[in-house]
Amino acid sequence: MVGTGGGRSNTKADMMPEEEEEDGTMVFKLRTSAYSPVRAVVALALWLGAIHLNLLLLLASVFFFSRRDAALVVGTQLFLIFAPVNDTSRLGCNIARFVYKHALGYFPITLHVQDYAAFDPNKAYVFGYEPHCAMPLGLWVLAARVGFMPITKMKILASSAAFYVPFQRHIWTWLGLTPASKDNFYSYLGAGYSCAVVPGGLREMLHMDHEQDSEKIWQVACIRSRKGFIRIAVQSGCSLVPVFCFGQGHVYNWWRPGNKILVSMIRAIKAPPIIYWGKFGSPIPFRSPMHVYVGRPIEVKKINHPTTDEINEVHEKFIMALQELFNRHKNKAGYPNLQLKVI
Secondary structure, three states, X not given: OOOOOOOOXXXXXXXXXXXXXXXXXXXXXXXXXXXXXXXXXXXXXXXXXXXXXXXXXXXXXXXXXXXXXXXHHHHHHXXXXXXXXXXXXXXXXXXXXXXXXXXXXXXXXXXXXXXXXXXXXXXXXEEEEEOOOOOOHHHHHHOOOOOOOOOXXXXXXXXXXXXXXXXXXXXXXXXXXXXXXXXHHXXXXXXXXEEEEOOOHHHHHHHOXXXXXXXXXXXXXXXXXXOHHHHHHHHHOXXXXXXXXXXXXXXXXXXXXXOHHHHHHHHHOOOOOOEEEOHHHOOOOOOOOEEEEEOOOXXXXXXXXXXXXXXXXXXXXXXXXXXXXXXXXXXXXXXXXXXXXXX
């Protein structure tokens, strides 16, 4: 359960696999008894619309509100940046349940788990998810509250900058996210939580390409030098799990500034180095199909003080497993020409 790490909130019918493929892969789709476009839009706005809401409030404060009202708005925003968040509150759990049910139900999103029986509910895992794209929306299907994975305690690690956005920090905390700091990573794994992280991070946005008609389309994963999550997994003795999402690059349109100095300044504050938008220029993404593939866990021997060679060995295993997962399923996912380039 997001926040408390308790049980799942969906009905049993919602959690049952749609099918089992010939190779044993379990296939899940989020099913709701009555899909509501209105509820879906509200859930997506709560999930993804905080930045747009804050921008609108600031613009309104400058151009339309009285000084008193503008001061009240800005003061409230500043308060929400630093106000403590209780991730176990009843309000937060209800909002998280609503968002997961209706926002993920908006997408034609499918989860494919290669070896479902290999996951032990009593163990903690480190999920390495690729790619980042404009927003790693497929990652959220792994959340404990969604109920697909046999894991009852899960945290999704996100950029620390996201938790300085008023409203967003509350919503995302209730949804089971936490800032991607080293201390948080170690702490949650030590407490028995599995952690999902996007190793390539915001850097992968710099390698996104609009070209979709070439004979070979490249998806870049910037993980060759990203070994911090490997070290933490080894020191914690937690198995690594490769995850790849197909179709995520189509849920948003985007534009990247061409000025390298501007991009460097944006990256310095850990903000996305692109501008992205969905339907009608809003934060509501396009309803593009996504397929999330979860590979088999890579067993990791716990080493308190691993050497560089030991880290490199495990890191190479992860890269090879991710590449194998990608190559094995890209045709079935509908991307036969897509090539994965690890840098």
